[in-house]
Amino acid sequence: MVDPSARAARTPGGTDTPSGYENTLRPLALAFGRRRGDARRFGGKATSLGRLVREGLPVPRGWVLPADHFDALAETTLPRGHDLPTLIKLAGSRTGIDRAARARDRIQAAPLAAPLQAAIEALWADVGESAPWGLAVRSSATCEDGEETSFAGLATTLLGVRGPEGLAAAIKQVWASAFLPRAIDYLAHHGVRDVAMAVLVQVMARAEAAGVLFTAPPPGLAGEHWGENERLVNVTLGLGAPVVEGAMPTDSVRFAKAGGVVATVVAEKRRALVVGPRGMEEVAIPEDRTRLPALSHEAIGQLGELASRLEQGGTGPFDVEFAVERTPEGKDQVLLLQVRPIGGGGFPEGGDAQTVWSRANVGEALPGAATPLTWSIARSFSEKGFREAFAALGCRVPRGAHLVTNVHGRFYLNLTAFMQIAAQVPLLSPRALLQASGGAGEAAIALLERQTEDVSKRGFLARLPVVAPRVLASQARLERDVASYEVEAERARRSLAEMDLGLLPDDALATTLRTASALLDRTGTLMLSCASASLASHLALARLLDRVAARRSSARDDEDAALAMDPLMPRSLSTGTSLAHALVGGVRELESAGPGVALARIAVRAREEPEARECLLAGKVRALNDLPDGPTRRELESFLDTFGDRAVREAELSTPRWREDPTAVLAMLVAALRAPDSDPDRALARARALADREMAQLETRIGPAVLYAVRALVTRTQRFTRLRERMRMWVTRVLGMLRTIALDVDRRLRRIDPTLPTGAVFFCTYDELILALRSGRAEIGHVARLRRAEHLRDAQRPDPPPTFIGRPPPVQLPPAFGRRLVGLPASSGVVEGRARVLAPGTSGLDAVCAGEILVTRTTDVGLSPLFLVAAAVVTELGGPLSHAAIVAREYGVPAVVNVPGATVAIRTGDRVRVDGDRGTIEIFGDDVRSKDT
CATH class of the missing domain: 3.50.30.10 (Phosphohistidine domain)
Known part of the structure; x- marks a missing residue:
């Protein structure tokens, strides 16, 4: 992939010869921290790499721009009260966000001092020709890569930077990243009162492969997946950014400290990130290399040797970013790009070392990082809905409990708080709930059971005579409540569709936004009531079936017994739970199944219309207008009228709906057309037939009283599931309404500030939009730019585990x-x-x-x-x-x-x-x- 004759320019050991810019951009070998004050001037990352250079370890040629230049620009550019020490004191406040946004904009817009600009030009003139992949520009804050604070993933790194203009802009972008809200919150949380930002500049290695080496498991992570005396490497072809950011499939290699590979997982790697003529770009991997290991045995050996040298003196474990470069002799050479102690960040808001967090279920609706507008609305919607649902059941929610939180932009549920509240209900254990919902391994379930074993049920039982009739009455009228809600919601939906939002003054648009948000809250509360009723019925059915399951027989009984002894088999689902799933299948009239059934029927229609079928299969249809006028097009138009508020990742407000962009619908229709002719009703009938067969088997093995109870619970579960899915559809429709309003706010923001990109509104929070519209001055472009930069940073981070305890593992x-x-x-x-x-x-x-x-x-x-x-x-x-x-x-x-x-x-x-x-x-x-x- 890389021409071996073109290597990244670096002098032996990473030292540099004197040049005219060396008094401004200090050679990396001099950033060693020998003198008092050097650590603040050069920052943690540069000081660490400088020490490695002095010790003779392989590091790409580099320079450090001392933090004095950041301090000088901030002092001359920022208004009073916009400096980092002040912003750290204001962390999390509305004033702090506003000032940080303005400070960031000013830093990026300010010209560099003439001597610094001259040094940048001299540096590029000296190394430009010998840096075919350009330069890497990284932060080196005073609190970065340390034992107590790592600042990992919070500041900006830019790769493939070329030319004096590009280098100057990159330096300012790194400085500006210190003003991102999550960076300031991190500093405040760790008690850091001030921070200085040096900048590290290095020649880019032309990486054949790159990744991250962990020299040993961090405390608490050693186990069967990673032994105490093993090292772990995550690596891919090309640059290592996709490994650090979790953006591409990576190989995983475990090898012993004493030598020898323990285990290797080779991913299918079809793309690689490289630096091309126009900057960073992805290139296709030749087919014969996609399933080959990214690391050679030679490179693994070098990584082992380097890890041993790093750990001399009893330090570690370390997180080591590296690249593998091909020498002119055709050999692999490992280069160290960054070395820092493995450490964890702070605990998520509302949690501590024993809190269990999970997105295993909610991640289905909102995978990846949410935009600030989506998160702010979803948080309010969820907290309010969950609290009202618990209160309706007669559970007390502790004051100040955080039921949901934001981890690197991802939506997480506080399972510890959830289970401690739910445990007030007798027989409602963490294991029973997680059997139904999934999302936690045995270790987390065991911890949750310990955390809930002392939860008192006396208060719930004392309230039961009052609460039980109220809950039963509420569930009895759920169908009427949903029907009544639908009439009101449809009226609101049509009213918004007929409204010309562009004619509304800002305060009236704010009222429209608040009204839609209130409708979402009501929708969510009603959906959670339906979901609670469905879950309760399902749990009761599963519990009843568990009691009678031993009396069922099957042709696979012997096989089941053998599998029950298998330690790899899951133990989270009981027989009763699995049987309950089968019995309640074939619900019919399920809203969530509607789009698939409707699209399958359109495929049947398209097969009967040759012209439409040929256009679709030939890939000529990008929009409905590309289809010939006929039944297929009309049915697709009807489909979008009915389901147009849906989308892949539809809980994210920034996601275009099918009505706006039918690309995904057309792609799935093409897939359906290529399938053999099939009747969607036959598929629905299969689920009903399975349920009927399971019920028929039960009828021969249980008495009439138990059978009556089972039938009643099946019917009840199906009814509440239908209602849950109807309300889920309405949540999607109301989110579509909120998106429509947000897009009009976006147009107003861009009229005031034409430099804002389309979609800037999604990078403001709900409260910020309401305040801006109410004040008559929707001038929050600086906040949108700030939050957008932070969102991009979050989106590039790898997903934390679906479930973790305490803090996300590093x-x-x-x-x-x-x-x-x-x-x-x-x-x-x-x-x-x-x-x-x-x-x-x-x-x-x-x-x-x-x-x-x-x-x-x-x-x-x-x-x-x-x-x-x-x-x-x-x-x-x-x-x-x-x-x-x-x-x-x-x-x-x-x-x-x-x-x-x-x-x-x-x-x-x-x-x-x-x-x-x-x-x-x-x-x-x-x-x-x-x-x-």
Whole structure:
């Protein structure tokens, strides 16, 4: 991939010869921290690398711009009260956010001092020709890469910087990143009162491969996945940024400190990040290299030697970013780009070292980092809804409890707080709840059980005589409440559609936004009431079935007994829970199943219309207008009228709805057209037939009284599930209304500040928008720019684990899997086929072929139309009662959810067997002959 004759310019040991710019941009070898004050002048990262250079370790040629220049620019550019010490005192306040945004804008707009500009020009003139991949510009704050504070992922790094103008802009961008809200909050949380920002500039290594080496497990992470005396490497081809940011598939290598590879996971790597003529770009990997290891044995050996040298003196463990460069002799040379102690960040808001956090279920609706507007609305919506739902059940919610939090822009539930509140209800244990919802491993469940074992139930029991009749009455009228709500919500929806928002004054638009937000709160509260009723009925049904399960017989009893002894088998789902899933299948009239059924019927219509069919299959249709006028086009128009508020990742307000951009709909329609002719009603009938068959078997094994109770609970669960999914659809519609209003606010913001990009509104919070509109001065462009920069930083960070305890671990553990993966059974059935691994987003949806196994990080309802094309579904996130799992059961499609590492272990084209009854996936090698199931 890299021309071995063109190497990154670096002098032996990383030292530099004297040049005219050396008094301004100090050679890295001099940033050693020998003199008092050097640590503040050069920052943690540069000081660390300077020490490595002095010790003779391989580091790319580099320079450090001392923090004095940052201090001087801040002093001459920023108004009083906008300096970092003041902003740290104001962390989290509205005034602090406003001032930080203005300070950031001023830093980026200010010209550099003439001597610094001259030094930058001299540096580029000296090294430009010998730096074919340009320069890397990184922060080196005083609190960075230290034992107590790491500042990791909070400041900006720019790669492939070229030319004096580019270098000057990059330096200011690094300085400006110190003013991002999460960086200031981090400093305040760790008691840092001031910070100085030096800047590190290095020649880019032309990386054949790059990644991160962890010299040993951090405290608490050693275990079966990573031994105490092992090192771990995550690596990919090309630059290492995708490894650090979690953006691309990476190889994982564990090797012993004493030498010898312990385990290797080789990912399918189809793209690599490199520096091209126009800057950073992704390039295709030749087909014969996609499944080859990124690291050679030679490079692994060098990494082991370097790790041993770093740990001399008993220090460590370390987090080491590295690149592998090809020498002119064709050998691999490892270069150290960054070395810092492995340490954790602060605890998420509202938690401590024993708090269990999870996004395993909510991540289905909102994967990845949420924009500030989405997060601010979702947080209010969720906190209010959960509190009202608990209160309705007679549970007391402690004052000040944080039920949800933001971790690197991701939405997490505080399971500790949830379970301690829910445990007030007798028989409602963490294990029972997590059996239904999924999302926690055995260690987390055990901790939650310890945390809830002393929760008193006396208060709940004392309130029970009053609460129970009220809850039963509330559930009895849920259907009427939903119907009444729908009349009101439809009226509000039509009123907004008929309104010309552009004619409203700002304060009237603020009122419209508040009204829509209040409607969302009401929608969410009613949806959670339906969800609580559905969950309660499901848990009661599962508990009853557990009691009678021993009396059921099956042709697979012996096999089940053998599997029960298998330590790899999941133990989170009881027999009663699995049987309950089957019995309540075939709900019918399920709103979440509607888009898939409707699209399948449009595919049937398109097959009967040759001209439309040929246009779709030829890839000529990008919009509805590209289709010939006829039944297919009219039915698609009707589809968008009905389901146009839906989308993939539809909980994110910045996501265009299907009505705005039907690309995903058209792609899924093409996939349906390529599948054999199929009747969607037949798929729905399969789920009903399975439920009927399970019920018929029960009838022969249990008495009439128990059978009556089972039938009643099945009917009750189905009814509340239908209501839950109807309200879920209305949540999506109201989010569409909020998006419509937000887009009009966006137009006003851009009229005031034409430099703002389209969509700037999504990088303001709900309160900021209301305040700006009420004041008659929607001048918050500086805040939008600030929050957008922070969101981009969050989006580039790797996803924290779906569930963690205390704080997100600084290291992503390697997945542990072999030929068999284990998750949670979500939809019954056993099927074998070729895998199709879907990347995040909407690309490649039209490539899905009939009979393939869909494997994805998460499947929201926006992808559910593909379920009718696929033979089975496997996801890394989600739970057995998630919306997508319910849709899979409604379609009769086998599904397994919560499968760690599924998208890494399984590759497109692999032959796999999915067992939706037991929650297992078998991966067949080329030497394994498949058998029809």
